Amino acid sequence: MTTVSINDELWDRINQAVAPMTLCYQCGVCTAICPLSGTGKSPSVRKLLRSAQTGLVASSSEAWLCTTCKLCEFTCPRGVPIVDVLHALRTVGFSERKVPPRLEEVLWKIYESGNPWGEPKKTRAKWTEGLGVKEALDGVDVLLYTGCASSYDARLQSIAKAVASILKAAGVNFGVLKTQEKCCGDAVYQSGEDAYLEELVTENIDTIRKTNASVVVSISPHCFNIFKTLYPKYGADFRAVHYTQLLADLLDSGKIKLAQPFETAVTYHDPCYLSRYHGIQEEPRKLLESIKGVKLLEMANSGDNTLCCGGGGGRMFQEDAGERLSNIRIREASETGAHVLATSCPYCIQNFEDGAKTEGKNMQVSDVAELIAASMRGG
Ligand code: SF4
Numbered sequence: 001m002t003t004v005s006i007n008d009e010l011w012d013r014i015n016q017a018v019a020p021m022t023l024c025y026q027c028g029v030c031t032a033i034c035p036l037s038g039t040g041k042s043p044s045v046r047k048l049l050r051s052a053q054t055g056l057v058a059s060s061s062e063a064w065l066c067t068t069c070k071l072c073e074f075t076c077p078r079g080v081p082i083v084d085v086l087h088a089l090r091t092v093g094f095s096e097r098k099v100p101p102r103l104e105e106v107l108w109k110i111y112e113s114g115n116p117w118g119e120p121k122k123t124r125a126k127w128t129e130g131l132g133v134k135e136a137l138d139g140v141d142v143l144l145y146t147g148c149a150s151s152y153d154a155r156l157q158s159i160a161k162a163v164a165s166i167l168k169a170a171g172v173n174f175g176v177l178k179t180q181e182k183c184c185g186d187a188v189y190q191s192g193e194d195a196y197l198e199e200l201v202t203e204n205i206d207t208i209r210k211t212n213a214s215v216v217v218s219i220s221p222h223c224f225n226i227f228k229t230l231y232p233k234y235g236a237d238f239r240a241v242h243y244t245q246l247l248a249d250l251l252d253s254g255k256i257k258l259a260q261p262f263e264t265a266v267t268y269h270d271p272c273y274l275s276r277y278h279g280i281q282e283e284p285r286k287l288l289e290s291i292k293g294v295k296l297l298e299m300a301n302s303g304d305n306t307l308c309c310g311g312g313g314g315r316m317f318q319e320d321a322g323e324r325l326s327n328i329r330i331r332e333a334s335e336t337g338a339h340v341l342a343t344s345c346p347y348c349i350q351n352f353e354d355g356a357k358t359e360g361k362n363m364q365v366s367d368v369a370e371l372i373a374a375s376m377r378g379g
């Protein structure tokens with residue numbers, strides 16, 4: 001006979017955090033739609049919801065498989081905030097010390113070095129050398145939040161350089177926090193560690209306030225999302241925008257001047273944290289179509305139906321052997337006949353470059369900002 005343990009604390013905590021989970025009537029649509037089923041590594045979403053509803057002890061390891069892409073939420077007939085429920089399960093998992101070891105390492109590295117890889121604080125702004133980028137703490141209108149990936153990864157620094165060069169050419173009074181910038185807290189949030197998250201967010205808000213910036217523009221959709229949705233709960237009063245929104249405004253006001261045509265077919269991948277989380281779908285497409293010669297081709301799944309690259313929800317820092325979502329997406333991109341796969345998220349870029357190699361596809365993977373910057377400078 002199996003003994004079933006009821007965890008009152010689990011039920012109270014989750015119900016308090018996400019009361020609408022009681023709406024779930026166990027239809028299983030979420031489990032069926034989860035794109036991870038195509039990789040053989042999907043969580044049993046319906047069962048996790050059942051555990052949360054009843055207070056049965058959850059198998060928390062499954063909650064960590066989710067990339068937080070929200071496709072299931074968009075499909076759920078009852079409007080259950082599934083990702084919030086899974087997050088609540090993660091916070092319980094964290095309190096029971098059941099965090100995947102890789103994520104626990106990431107937490108320590110953020111605590112000690114301010115970034116998930118334990119890179120030295122003093123090299124965080126190395127990418128700005130020779131670019132004449134202002135120190136934001138001297139006072140700016142717009143703070144460019146580089147984010148950890150674009151600060152340290154040699155490939156992804158190219159995106160930060162592209163965004164900075166565009167803002168400079170457009171005459172925006174912006175700066176970066178340089179060595180004072182720290183992780184936005186997304187990886188901490190995804191691990192379910194609420195106490196340190198509060199400490200980090202509060203510290204970041206204090207630092208950002210010292211810049212006098214009224215707008216914080218992020219390169220990563222993950223930084224943008226946490227700035228927009230979580231920081232106001234801790235008192236942040238700045239306006240959070242993603243760089244594609246700011247560049248689309250600059251394009252409309254004639255401050256972005258494109259010189260070089262780019263005669264090629266491009267397909268655009270919607271990052272989940274822009275398209276499904278915030279409805280940002282038009283701005284990146286408008287930017288791409290402003291480049292003379294670009295022919296935009298849509299993939300089978302785009303906009304609200306975009307297919308996750310596999311990097312959200314802390315998955316970027318965990319092992320992902322076998323078939324990956326990024327491999328599936330590369331095949332979809334290739335089917336459009338496009339030569340360039342453009343996107344607007346550093347995690348997506350990294351996953352798709354790996355995916356293109358694995359799939360043996362000769363496809364250029366570029367960030368929208370890189371294509372705009374290249375067109376502005378004439379090649
Ligand atoms: S969360 Fe929504 S889609 Fe999933 S089982 Fe419950 S009602 Fe169905």
Ligand code: SF4
Pocket residue numbers: 033034035036043045065066067068069070071072073082083
């Ligand atoms: S958010 Fe995405 S990855 Fe997570 S369970 Fe839902 S569909 Fe699957």
